[in-house]
Amino acid sequence: MLIKCPHCGTRPVEEFTFNGDASIQRPTSNDPATMDQWFDYVYLRDNPKGRFDEYAHHSSGCRAWLVVTRDTQTHEIFNVVTARDYAKKRVAS
Amino acid sequence: MTGFRLDKGGLIDRKAPLYFTFDGRAFTGFAGDTLASALISNDVHLMGRSFKYHRPRGVISAGSSEPNALVELREGARKEANTRATMIELHDGLVAKSQNHWPSLEFDIGALNSLASAMFVAGFYYKTFMWPKSFWEKIYEPIIRKAAGLGNASKEADPDKYEKAYAHCDLLVVGSGPAGLIAALMAARSGARIILADESSTLGGSLLNENEEIGGMSGHAWAIGVIGELGSKSNVTLMPRTTIFGWYDDNIFGAVERVNDHVLEPSPYEPRQRYWRIMAKRAVMATGAEERPIVFGGNDVPGVMTAGALRTYANRYAAAAGKSVVVFTNNNSGYRTARDMNAHGVHVEVIIDSRKEPNVDAGGVPVIRGGAIVNVRGGKRVSGVELADHRMIPCDAVAMSGGWSPIVNLMCHRGAKPKWDERIAGFVPPDVGDRFVAAGSAAGRMLLSECLADGARAGTLKGKTPAIPKCRDEAFAVTPLWWVKESTGKAFVDYQNDSTAKDLPLAAQEGYRDIELAKRYTTAGMATDQGKLGNVNAIAILAEATGRTMDQVGTTTFRPYYTPVSFGAIAGPFVGHHFQPVRKTPLHDWADELGAVFVETGLWMRSSWFPQAGEDWLASASREVLATRERVGLCDVSTLGKIDVQGKDAAEFLNRLYCNTFSTLDVGKARYGLMLREDGIVFDDGTTSRLAADHFLMTTTTANAARVMSHMEFCHQAHWPELDVQYVSVTEQWAQMAIAGPKARATLQKIVDKVTLDDTGFPYLAAKEISILGGMTARLFRISFSGEHAYELAVPADYGNLVARSIMQAGEEFGITPYGIEALSIMRIEKGHVAGGELNGTTTAGDLGLGKMMSSKKDYIGRMMAAREGLTDKNRQCVVGIRPFDAADKIRAGSHILKKEDAPSMAADQGYISSVAWSPMLNMWLGLALLSNGRERHGEVVKIFDGVRKIHMFGVICDPMQYDRENKKLHA
Amino acid sequence: MPDNFQRVSPLADIAIQGRFGADHGAPGVTLSVRHPVLIATVIARKGKAKALADALKSWRGATVQWAGAEQYFLLDKPFDEVRKKLEGLASCSDQSHGRVIIRIEGPKVRQVLCKGTPVDLHESGFEIGKSALTQMAHVGVHLTRVGRDAFELSVFRGFSESFWEWLTEKAEEFGYQVI
Structure with a gap:
């Protein structure tokens, strides 16, 4: 599989390490009442068939964290953005 | 002849x-x-x-x-x-x-x-x-x-070298027969980057084996011309002896180049094989077609071979497989063998054609229409064939042709299934998009002109497809005959695994109707050749036995590798000494000079102990501890991860990463920090110093350096991109050494410039840039892992050995001793400092006795999860010290702890010993343990059970810090 | 602060000058160690990426190599000067001792490097002056094309000996010289 790093260009998958679902967001509150949100954030993951936003670290390249949107069935990659831009967009929306 | x-x-x-x-x-x-x-x-x-x-x-x-x-x-x-x-x-x-x-x-x-x-x-x-x-x-x-x-x-170990390599191209052409050659030629003329690969030693594919004409010359001469043109172009890479064994996501192809399999011994500078990953923008599968055997009695007797093989041996290798040949065919191509063998002067006895009314030029060889061989005579060599009508024809070779199967494997490696094509009686490749197309007989084109046209089309990356050279076609027609049911001898479907025609109906009868099940039940197609010759015959016989069509039965799953790939090629150069890179510290030479024994920790080579004559590791480490605790020792600690953290928000960033607070740290001071994982478990620890208001130097454990860096990158980029913070690993920039012991200060004072190392000039936890040896920039930290009055000195790496030697010289009058990580480990256990055995991915800050470090005034990674019930339970296993009840006993790490009256059982388990050392200071074995509710149990006598050796002894639980409990030496 | 101590390269005893490997006439590649060298990591402070890029572009005598998002290796300038010049624009860290730069050049340079990196180094897409962060033989490598057939490979100091062994072995079949 090839991933087009926004900084480095097209690189093979073995240069990347993965860290699961990027669509979930770290809760911001430390209020004990939000504990359920925290449990979900730390432990609960979907395993979708089809389109999936996934954290990928270009660990053998520029070391940027990316969000790769791919089809989990066909491995077709639709989009790659930096985790930074992904996070900013999430805050904006 | x-x-x-x-x-x-x-x-x-x-x-x-x-x-x-x-x-x-x-x-x-x-x-x-x-x-x-x-x-x-x-x-x-x-x-x-x-x-x-x-x-x-x-x-x-x-x-x-x-x-x-x-x-x-x-x-x-x-x-x-x-x-x-x-x-x-x-x-x-x-x-x-x-x-x-x-x-x-x-x-x-x-x-x-x-x-x-x-x-x-x-x-x-x-x-x-x-x-x-x-x-x-x-x-x-x-x-x-x-x-x-x-x-x-x-x-024996393989003495040869193997290597790996990457290649990139606009067009990869797999196979160098007529379709592949013309595809490569068209693409090459457009200036595109081309790779043409073929498993054979010589490019040319079927043109090497057949008597054909292209453009008014022999097919072989035409091929030589094309290969010559390709070879002269700088945008073309020709790769003979290279098998493209697999097709992977995004048009990556795996290949093995047999660089030196054709010589007795590879040159000392060359590999035997090279494993390639080829990234192709587009690719053409011009792999040709495979001729199928017919399943009839004795179809495995030596001398029976495919018709194409028989004429290849004659045409390409000038080798006659017999002096009297019988051809058995269900299609036109058997006749070609008869004609070619005739031309070579080899007698062809008869063509047995299973079809009733074939219409082919037999070149004067008699033809038996509607015939079939039921058995081949001969054991170790063909002596004749028996026909269905009981005729016996003597011969010493049989050429059989059961039709042709396009070689579709590569195109099916990602899950697509081939389709049955009645016209050619073969499976043709699926449509997998325009980045990978089939051309020539691999695509089911059975005429030479079709192959050339197809190849030219596939090789035209832009513009109109140029005209192809003229050639003479031979009509292709086939009427399937899979299995001569009247066979009297064993009729083989899969030669290598000895699966016979009768096995398949039996499998169906016993319920294994699915081709994937029938394959495994009969083992047809499971040998090293993966059924290249036999699979289609097996499918046909199963189809007939179960009343289904070829498409309904379908093929088994095609997977890489197309042909076997050696383990040597897969391992590549990463074996033995090269299995993984070695990482050496800047003080390696210094330690080596002093006779250090090195140990691999991760990739690093660390000086483990410095034995003197006659010492084993324990004697050496014990002497190093005593010398350090009594005088002064020098230890290489360069492997600790060092990360420069800078920026306006550097302090805030550290506050969020560590469970304790760093924004309050004064410039010029160091502080011990503890990082948790988001689930509340301890992740890493280390000392972080503030060099300027917006500049921190973080240290991590050796083992976690890379993980901490990734974690920081993730937290910053994914969670808090708004922070103005920059960080980079500077681990390798600095040679870092610990100078510890009562004489550490006196030793260092001799090499530092200007600074007075007393408690006012350089107090405990001071961290400053200084200069040493009359002008060398260095960083000095007054921190201690050994519990002694100690410093860590960092100097630019190229100066490391020089500085270490200078310190040894300066400390000579005090009896300075180099110590390794064994001695370091003994001293930290004596002092109850936690390390890898306790920071083991299951312990919380509270378990380690560091619960008070967790700030309640800020958010940080792991804060919320650390507060959950299960992680704060008072019966959790927490760090305690442990020593044997009888001081002569030896306790061992990994031993379990029980109440003193209990027998060993899972239910009675109270914890285990996580670290053990022989303490030369206390003259006994002592350790750290993780014990349920341990902090309340200091003084308790427990049972220590060593399940490996099936022995038990008694121990006493105590405070983790067992040596210099008042920390007098640290602050001396 | 400038100092007058002898810098010792970790490859001092390893990169021995001479001609090695196969002898097919002229060496396929020539290797040399750039030492001593001045290297600083500079990373743009927040919102200063453009200003940093401009400042670097106009700095005479500095060699600037891309090293990641908003991040560069700056060569050939003393660290104190780098820090002063880029104050407020970038966070700077001295790496002069932390990295080893190996120069490799010659007609077979791409054939050697393709045994390690998946990066396509064909001149059509990888021009002179371009850098890439990649991995070769399990070692992180910062690679820069410095000529048509010349590259600089920058690795962590601690891996330099292992990397040198690997690289020279991969060059053996073409014949190589160390200068």
């Missing part, structure tokens, strides 16, 4: 004789021969024994699909089993042996299996080795293991 070598023709070099041995007998062949063609030209057809029945076998094919002629190639460390004689390029001094027989190829006891073949039907293993259960280990398994496998691998 003298013997079986034709006098004229072929692509062999008669002026270059080559000498080789097979089963100890000496033979001669020529440059250009394969082992198979050389043996055939010497009238050797018996090349091996089959797997199950040990039947005599000869070659069936002339290429990589060969199931029978598998030999042990070379001797000694370079011996390679199950090598296809049809793919071995003959070279001087070649040594090969046949395999799977005892005591000899000619007389093999195992052939008795054939007499008992009623037993060896499909599913034999499943049916026979079922019961009694107790027989498995002692009887069945040894029998199966002895019977399994064909050749023997060498037991």
Whole structure:
């Protein structure tokens, strides 16, 4: 599989390490009442068939964290953005 | 013709004789021969024994699909089993042996299996080795293991080198027959970057084997012209001897280049094989088609081969497989063999055509229409054939053609299934998009002109497809005949695994109707050749037995590798010394000079102890501890991760990463920090210093350095991109050494410039840039892992050895001693400092006695989860000190702790010992343990159970800090 | 602060000058160690990426190599000067001792490097002056094309000996010289 790093260009998958679902967001509150949100954030993951936003670290390249949107069935990659831009967009929306 | 070598023709070099041995007998062949063609030209057809029945076998094919002629190639460390004689390029001094027989190829006891073949039907293993259960280990398994496998691998280490490489191209062309050559040519002329790969030693594909004409010249001459043009272009890479074995996501192809399999020994500077990953923008599969055998009695007797192989041996290698040939065919291509053999002066007895009304030029050879062979006479060599009408025709070779199967494998490696095409009676490749297209006979085009047109189209990356050269086509027609049911002898579907025609209906009858199940039940298609020749026949027989069409039965799953790939190629250069890179510290030479023994920690080589004459590791480490605690010691700590953290928000960033607070740290000071994972478990620890308001130097444990860096990158980029913070690893920039002991200050004072190292000039936890040795920039930290009055000094790495030697010199008058990580580990256990054994991915800050570090004034990674019930339970295992009740006893790490009256059981388990050391200060073994509710149990006598040695002793729980409990020495 | 101590390269005893490997006439590649060298990591402070890029572009005598998002290796300038010049624009860290730069050049340079990196180094897409962060033989490598057939490979100091062994072994079949 090839991933087009926004900084480095097209690189093979073995240069990347993965860290699961990027669509979930770290809760911001430390209020004990939000504990359920925290449990979900730390432990609960979907395993979708089809389109999936996934954290990928270009660990053998520029070391940027990316969000790769791919089809989990066909491995077709639709989009790659930096985790930074992904996070900013999430805050904006 | 003298013997079986034709006098004229072929692509062999008669002026270059080559000498080789097979089963100890000496033979001669020529440059250009394969082992198979050389043996055939010497009238050797018996090349091996089959797997199950040990039947005599000869070659069936002339290429990589060969199931029978598998030999042990070379001797000694370079011996390679199950090598296809049809793919071995003959070279001087070649040594090969046949395999799977005892005591000899000619007389093999195992052939008795054939007499008992009623037993060896499909599913034999499943049916026979079922019961009694107790027989498995002692009887069945040894029998199966002895019977399994064909050749023997060498037991010596492979002396040759292998390597890996990457390639990139606009167009990869797989196969160099007519379609592949013209595709490569068209693309190359457009200036695109082309790779043309072929598994054969010589490019040209079928044009090397056949008598055809292209553009008014022989096909071979045309190929030479095209290859010459391709070879002259800088945008073309020709890769003969290269098998493209797999197609992967995003058009990445795997390939093995056999760089030096065709010589006796590779040059000392070259690899034997090279494993390629080829990233192709587009690719053309021009892999050709495979001729199928027909399933009839005795279709495995040496001398029976595919019609195409028989004429390839004659046309390309000038080797006649017999003096009197019978052709058995269900399609037109068998006639080509008859005509070519006639032209070579080899007598063709008759063409037996299963079709009633074939319309082909037989070149004067008599044709039996609607005929079929029911049995082949002969054991180790064909002596004749019997027909369905009981006629007996004497001959010494049989050429069979059951039709052609496009070689679709690569295109099916990512899950797409091929489709059945009635017109050619073969499976044709699926449509997988325009980045990978099939061309030529691989796409089911059976005429030469179609192949050329198809190839030219596939190779035209832009613009109009140019005209193709003229050629003469031979009409192609086939009427399937899969299995001659009247066969009297054994009729093989899968030669290598000895699956016969009768096995498939039996599998269906027993319920294994699915092709994937039938394959596994009969083992058809499961041998090293993966059923390249037999699979379509198996599908057809199963289809007939179950009343289904070919498409309904379908194929089994195609997977890489197309042909076997050696483990050497897969491992590449990363074996032995090169298994992983070695990382050396800047003080390596200094430590080496002093006789250090190094230990691998991760990739690092760390000085472990510095033995003097006669010392073992414990004696050495104990002496180093005593010297450090009594005088002064010097230790290389360069491997600790060092990360420069800068920016306006650097302090805020650290506040969020560590459970304790760093924004309050003064410039010029260091603080111990503890990082948690988001689930509340301890992640890493280390000392972080503030060098300026917006500049921190973080240290991590050696083991977690890379993980901490990734974690920081993730937290910053994914969670808090708004922070103005920059960080980079500076681990390698600094040589760092710990100087510890009562004389550390006096030693260091001799080399530092200007600064006075007293408690006002350089107090505990001071961290400052200083200068040493009259002008060298350095960083000095007053921190201690040993519990002694200690410093860590960092200097630019290129100066590391120089500075370490200078410190040794400065400390000489105080009796300075180098110490390694064994001594360091002993001292930290004496002081109760936690390390890897306790920071083990299960412990919380509270478990480690560091709960008070967790700030309640800020958010940080792990804060919320650390607060949950299960992680704050008072009965959790927490760190305690432990020592033997009887000071003479030796406690061991990993031992379990029980209440003193309890017998060992899971239920009674109270915890375990995580770290142990012999303390030269206390003269006994002592350790750290994780014990349930441990902090409340200091003074308790417990039982220590060593489950490995099945022994137990008693121990006493105590405070983790067992030496200098008042920290007097630290602050001295 | 400038100092007058002898810098010792970790490859001092390893990169021995001479001609090695196969002898097919002229060496396929020539290797040399750039030492001593001045290297700083500079990373743009927040919102200063453009200003940093401009400042670097106009700095005479500095060699600037891309090293990741908003991040560069700046060569050939003393660290104190780098820090002063880029104050407020970038966070700077001295790496002069932390990295080892190996120069490799010659007609077979791409054939050697393709045994390690998946990066396509064909001149059509990888021009002179371009850098890439990649991995070769399990070692992180910062690679820069410095000429048509010349590259600089920058690795962590601690891996330099292992990397040198690997690299020279991969060059053996073409014949190489060390200068």
